[in-house]
Each structure stands twice: as structure tokens, then as C-alpha cells.
Amino acid sequence: MTRTPPIARPRLVNRLVNSARGPFAFPTSAVFFSLLIVGLATRILFIFSADHHMNSDHAVVYLMARHASEGQFSAFYWGQYYGGTLLQLTAGAAMTVFGKSIGVLAVVSVLYWSAAAVVLRLVVMRSIGRAAGDVAGIVFWFPGVFLFAQSTIDPGFYGPTLILGLTAVWIVLAMPFTQPWIGWVLLGAAVGLASWTSPMALAFAAPAVVVALVKHRDLRGWAMAGIAAVITALPWLLETIRSSFSSVKPIGGAGGIHIDSFASIFTDMLPTAFPLDRFELVRFAVAFSAVFCLGAVAYFGIRCHVVGAALIGIGSLLVVVVLVVGSGGRLAADSARYSTFLLPVLATAVAWWVTRYRWSQWLVIVLAPLITLGPLAQKSDLFHLSTAARFDPSLTKVADELSRSGHRAVYGDYWMAYAMTALIDERVTVAALVPRRFMPYEVTAAGAVDTVIVVYADQANDRLLQKHTEL
Template sequence: MRAVLRRVLGRWGTAPAAALVLAVALAAVIRLWVLHSPVGRMESDEAVTGVMAQRILDGELFAFFAGQTYMGSLEQYAQAAVLAVTPDTPTTLRMVQLALSVATCLLVGVTARRLTNSPWFGVAAAALFAVGPWFNVEKGIRSHGAYDTAQLLSVLGLLLVVNLSPRTRLAPWRAAAVGFVAGLALWESTLAIIALLPVVWWAIGVARHRLPHLLPPALIGAVLGAAPFIVHRIIHGPFPPSGSGEPPATTFADRTDLMLSPVLGMFLGVRHIGDGRPVSQFLPPAIATMIALGALGAGVWSRRRGIRDLVLLRAPGVHGVDPILVVLSLMVIPYGLTGFTWFAGTPRYLFALYPFAILAVIVAASHLGPRARLAVPVVLILGTAVLSASAANRALDEGGRGGWVGSARVYTEDIPAFVHRLERDGITGVHADYWLAYPIQYASEGALAVEPYGNSRFPNLDARVESTTPGAVAYAIPVGPEEVAIRDRLRAAGATARVIRVGRLVAFTDVDPATAVAAITTP
């Protein structure tokens, strides 16, 4: 252990190593604060992963996010391990995402040090990742399937290829590791696959004179990493239904236009998540976007020979930033080709690129003049921190995050007491809107069966609700205008119902006559 520590400190130096630890600790502290603030309020997509973890502990297996045939479930198996030894709470569930985000911060720092040959630029990269951009922070603590894993795999794959020396004794093991990461990416996330494609291509160029020696372990690693994906496709066919439904009809031009504005501004942290309004009046999003695209274009031009060598598999002329520039500059193509990028409320389909974007910026800064080399990273870190703080402050002013049922926010912090009351009153089956249903299901730890009105993820839970006697069924909704409308419809139908109110949640049960249930479930 001491020898390893001396070797690390020899590469980094004591002061930069300590600074890197502080940067990673800062990432953890910021994300813990978000997790425990109203901004980190759990919503239903996250609760789905919690239900998956609970059911994994009961012996059920998932290859992908529940109800889908894409986005692997590796994070949910890790969450199941955590829930096996801790209480089932929103915080404990998302400890896995916190750990992945912090680990990615460390890997970004280590990779930047390797690409710039400067430990202080490694510290700068880790610090920049720690403070933002804001969506990188907020999304990083969300349990949304495989987004954090996609980030980690992207930067880990790059670091492995940067360190791949084909003629060393460890080369076969490193090739196997590259293959394993690529295989995991195939299972876990299309976003990670897109990020890793030029990285893997570079690895082929690095190893091309030793391919007969290194390709077999790489393929074995890839098969092992992708094993759940492969087995699933063998059982269900190569192109099973995605499970996510059909997206709204949009064109390639529509989606690329949305990517450029407002999505790219949100990605950069200069637009607010959701409505896309500017975060700061002093930094117009259009200007920031043009600066970012101009810098990317300048980077591609300055590295054009390296990118050419990357394409032609001429490894000696390639720098580690070259595959990064290829991914960043060509991302608009896959973004425009898939219909699922129609949603412009968040830059979620760019989330995996945050490590690459930060590495590109830091590598560029390392090639500036002596004063600019220092000034640019400091200004970027401080500016990003200010923008993130502004975005967080607005989110807090708006009451934090969370799902919505109509115009009523779902306050998931009220759900444990609500579930306890339902159980005490003999309720075993619940109907609710999707954005309320699965938080109730997760909090009940299986004591209740909850069926959403749409977008069901667990058909066997729906069947349990349908087989429940009417007197043990409740219809849950947040307090708000929709609750008032339900009361009015029941009154108009001449029906009665027992009302259970806990905090900002309401449940209707014992509806009489039973046919009046339609007054609750039909707007």
C-alpha cells in the first residue's frame, strides 16, 4: 500500500494529489446537498428503479430498465446490494448514483492529468466537473437507469486506451478491460456506445500491429461485458419492441434545431432546465453557444492531422483529445437521427458527454500561453460554479423538483406517512397517476400494490390491484385543483367516498356506488 501511495504521489506530487482529493470531496459535498434539498426530491422514474432493486432482492431479474428493452440494469443490482443492508429511502437508493458521479469526477481528473501531462490540469478538470454545469450535478444524483454508468464508462474507456501499450506484459489484460467496458456500454447505454466508438477505433489503431495477440482478450472482455444484452437478445430476438412507445413525429431538422437551442444551452449551464430561460442576463445563451461551437471548431481544425490519423488508424499521430473532438463534433448526427430526442426540456441525451467536454476544454487550456493557462481554468471553474448556484437557487425558489399530477406537485417526502395510513386503514391496492404511483410503491416496500393509469412498468403489480376487493382499493392524488375537481364530479354523480388525507396527499376509497369510480379516474 505504501509503495502504491509513493508511486501515485511521485506522479502527481503531494500538493496536486491533495488538491485532487479536495476537488473530488467537493463533488461529493455538492451532490449530497442537492440530494437532501428539495431539488433532489425523488420522482417516479427514480422510484421505478427503487422498485426494481426491491424486486431483485426478492429474486426477480431485470436485464433493462423495467418495461423496456434498452438501458441496462447494472445500477439497479448495485442499488439492491445497498438496500439489502440499509433502509429503503430515497437517499440510500441514490447512494449508488452519488458514488458513480464522484468516481467519474476522479477519473476525469486522472484522465486530464494523463492527456496534459500536468497534475494541476487534472485538478482543474476534476474541480470543473465537481461544480457543474448544473445539469451535470443535478442529473448525476438521479436514479434514472444508466446515465451515471454511461458517463463513467465513457471516461474509463478513454483512460484505458490512453494507457494501452500493445507490447507490454499487461497489454492483453488492458485489451480485455477495453473490451469489457465496450461490452458493458452495449448493454447499459446507447449514449456510452456513441462516446466510445471513436475511442475503440483508436484502440484498434494502437494495437493494429498486435491485433492477433490482443483481439482475442478484447473480444472475450466484450462478450463478458455485454453478456446480459446478448442473452436477452437470444431469448427475445434481436429487435424486440423498445417498450417506450412511439415518440411524437419530428424531423431530423427539428431535432437538430432543438439540440442547438435550447438543449445545448442547458448542457452548457447557461439556460435553466425545463423552460430554457437564461441563467444570467450577463451571458446570453446564444453567445455562449456560439463561443462553445467556435471553440470546438477551432479544436477540430488544430487537431485535423491527428483526427485524420485517427480515422486512418495511424496511432502515433493521435492525441487522446482527438476521439473526444470527433464525438463532440459529430454528436449532432445521432441526435438528429433518433426520434426520441424530440424532448427539449433537458439535455439528457448529451449527459454522457460531460466528461469529454470538460477534458476537451482543459486540454485546450493547457496549450495556451503561460498566463492564460492559469486564468482560463480558474475563470471557467468560478463561472460554472456561479451559474450552477444561480440555477440551484431558482430551482429552490420554485419549490424544488418532483413529478406533477396536473398542476399539483408530488411531494414524495409525504409519502411514507401516507403509505402507513393506507396500510393502517386496510388498503392493499392503489390506483394513481404515474408520477405518484411508483413513489408510493417504493415507499410501501411491497406491502401495497400500485397500478398507474398509464405507462405501467410492472404488470404483475397491476394484476394484484385488479384482483383486490373494492373495499381495499384507494385512488391517490396530490392535494390541489384535481382533488377539488374529483370531489365535484363525485357530488355531481350523487356518489360518496371516504377520504384519507395525509400531508399534501389524498386518497379516495369506499366509493358508493362503485360505478362512480369513473368520476375519479376520468377527468
């Protein structure tokens, strides 16, 4: 008579195949790391090519990094009560070693994006499988020309937002660590930095925090996470109190928010960030696919108990809400840069679907780099290294004239002010008329012997000065 077999409780089996042979034992992983290097090298070539252009917004980030390298700390992007300065501080630290240049800032920005691609791969790999993780990382890393370029001209907190939100998700998936307190401290630190960095980073990380609190009921761990969060969020907390809570108020107010505000993200903003956006059919396809991907990742992540996917999906839904509430209205084509924050969920959705079949996953692995690098090679000469056209070339002549005439501090239109200041590395500082960003520039300009105002001909400020000659 045979013995009754022992009855064991069912348990979840790790989706990952034993990886004792290392990541390169899987063909898709070898391709991912190879393409990671290709994408990094291509971005660096692009940074120093004649097609790498920056405007005054991007120039502010560079000037902040310069000041950070000299020990001057700013909690937020100049003139704002949001937008943490992790990127600027990191780039400033790099500038103390490699010198003060826009190239250093741009490379640091790209490194944030590359780190986000790696962490997204880890999250999807733990949740869905290794091949899906590799595909998600590749799609994220090669998202089309617009977002490719965006990774080299980060407006200040986009890369840090991505890496912090994804890191919070990864920490929760990896818990418990060998030493439980490590996971709690890391999670608290990530959430605190996310709070400081941007509302989008906090929204993306929030679902992960909820899962950690529900799944691991450890009061001591909660306390350690809370302490770590408070410490890393101190810049945000102090500035919030000092500004009478301006950092938690919507920028545009809540009066213009309605259903169309949410729809505009998918119908107007998002399609602009992807190839062939001039065709109405393509715009419709992008809008429909984005809505489907966002909902599908959240829904099937919850239904199939795929925690990582569920956290990415729900976090992305919260990001959409934050974008609409924060802006206070519609998000049009000129806000396409915000598409950055939806890249993780779109890449996850694509990877989850195409890895059902081997042929489709390899098709996407081949197409993603081609769709990005093909048009880039068509419109750019990556091997023509020149930074002469990084800013509006006409600004160089104006800056040279100001230097020759002995002017060291002047006023100017916003879209030339910080660009010109960055172009000549603050040998002449230009204080913006509106919006006002950096008070020391204004103080210096106000104290100059002669008041000089530089404006674009026939634009609003020029017409205003012609009309009111007493100014």
C-alpha cells in the same frame, strides 16, 4: 576530428512531467482532489436535505434497486428495452449492507459520477497535460445546479454511461499494458457493459475501439476482447433476442428526424441545464459555445494528434446522433437531463483552452465551484436535514388512507404510482395506468378484491373516468 553524433529516430515524448513526487506535487492536482471531496460532501448533504426531490422515474430506479437487493434481476429499466441496470444492481448490493433506502441509491449514484470525474481527469491528463486534466475534472464535477442535482437522482444509467465511455478511452490511451492481454480484456469488458448500459455509452466508446483495432493489430488480443465483450453484454444480447430486437429500434421512429432535430439539442435542450437559462442571450451563448467546443475538440484532437481529445470529441458527436435518432425528433427543454452525456467534451474544451494561460486556468478553477455551489446555497438549506419533501407531500396522506382502508394494491396515474410505492417502501403497490412499467404490480392490483384507481383531480385520467362511468 569529432565523431558524427548518432542519429536516433524521433519519438513522441510523454506530455506528463515526471510525477515521482505524486499528484499533489502539482497545485492544480491538490485543488482537484480537495474539490472532489468538497463536491462529494456537498452532494451527500444535498441528498439528505429538504431540497432533494424525486419523481416517479427516479422512484422506479429505487424500486429496482430494492428488488435487486432481494435477488430479483432486471436487464433493463422497467418497461423499456434499453437502459442497463448497473446502477440498480450496484445500489442493490450496497443496500444488503447499509439497508434499503433512497439515500443509499443516491450516494451510489454520486460515486459513479465522482469516478467519471477522476477518469476524465486521467484521459485529459494523458492527452493534454496534468493541469488540463485537473481543470477538466473540476469543471465536470461542478457543472451548475441542474446537473449537480442530476448526479444525485440518476434516472438509471447516466452515471454508468459516463464512466464506461470514459474508461474505454482511458484503456486505449494506456495500452499496451505490461501484460497486453489485460488491456484487451478490460477494453472488451468495458465495451460489452457499455452495449448493455445505453446506446450513448456504446457510441462514446466506439471510436476508442476503432483506434485500438487499428493501432494494435493483435489477433489474439482482438479475440480476448471479443469474448470479454460478449460475456459482459450477455444481459443485453439475451433481452435483444427475446424482444425480437426491440432494443435496437429507435423509440420515436425515424420519421421526425431533420436538421432541426440536431439543432434543438443546442438551442433548446442544452441551455436549460446551465445557469441563467431564462435569458435569451445566455441561451444563445451556451448553444454557440457548445457547438464550437464539440467541433473544436474533435477537429484539433485529430489535427494535433491528441488522441484522447479526438476520441472524446468524436464520441460526443456520435452521442448527439444517437440522441436524435433514438428520440426520433426534437429534444426540448424537458430533455435537459441528456446534457449529462455532453459534459465530458465541454469540460475537455474548457480545460484545453484555459490552461494556455496560468491566470485563466485558476480563474476557471475558482469560478466552477462558485457558479455551482453559490446558487445551490442560495436556494437550498443544505444543513436542514429532512427527507419529508423528497416526494410530493400529498402522496403521504393518500398512502396512509389506502393503508387504513386495507388496500395493498391499487392503480394510479404514472407520476404518482411509483413515487407513492417508493415513499412507503411497497407496503402499498400502485400499478401505473400508462405507461406500464412493472407487471407484478399490475397482477397484484388486478387480483385485489376491490379495484381502486388513484388519479390527480381534473387531469386526463380523472376526466376520462368521469366521462366513462362504466369503467
